[in-house]
Amino acid sequence: MNAALFPDLIVNGELVPHGLVAAETQNQNAPAGKPGIAWRKAAKAIAIRTLLLQEARARGVKADAQEVAPGRFETKEEALIRGLLDQSIDIALPTEADVKAEWQKDPTRFRTPLLWEVSHILCACDPRNDDDRAKALARATGILGLALGDPKGFPALAARESDCGSRSSGGALGQLGPNDTVPEFEAALRELVEGQISAAPVLTRHGYHIIRLDACAQGQVLPFNAVQPKIAEAMEKAAWAKAAQDFITQLVNAATIEGADMNMV
16 A cells, blocks of 8 residues: 555544545545545545544543434444534524524525426437437437427427327426426526527436426515524524534644644645
8 A cells, every 4th residue: 555645544643444544535526546635535534533533532422322314323423423512512593683684685595496387308218328328319419400490399399209208298397396307407497598498408317308498487585584494594504514613623723633634625
């Protein structure tokens, strides 16, 4: 193993097993062929985790594992870290005046969800199969040319060519809101204006789509009393996250850490 790329991680004299850092690398983003970057990010994350566990044990923190998802419970170490942060972080809840001031910065941020009226033509394929995907793209490109050449004929074209059950209604999918469809489809929708057809076929796990945005209803601005709880919750979470980061920074500044760059982003 290259000691320059993968040095030992030592936190306050405690040697951290290489296996812990190696396992964490899978959770870190890094350019292909740059294992050293993933390792450095993982080493920082594990160093922080080790510091938190050292502090929890030094303070004699006791915490029972809690259920964090149906059938999934915290590990003993996750419970210790949560217990330490619960014990160490105390934030002031935002007042109604604080929340209202945040809302007044830009009330238009808080709206009911968008609604799109959408039609599409699907050329189904398995995106994982190169030949299947290539054939579907060639077919979708040809159909797109016909759709762009005769926009008013889109329903008839969908009825004739689409592989989706919506072909019986001329490709109409009805009203869609955020998260009602797959991410790639929604991202393409957000780029269209009313009456526009996608400039290129859009690939999703279902195949290639030719999308037409029939209408778009902007969400209505919500009154303060409707969004007050949501804003208060977001402000509380932001304050807690900042306090937690400040606490971790204090631990890092007081620690002796070898084998991790604690300044990297």
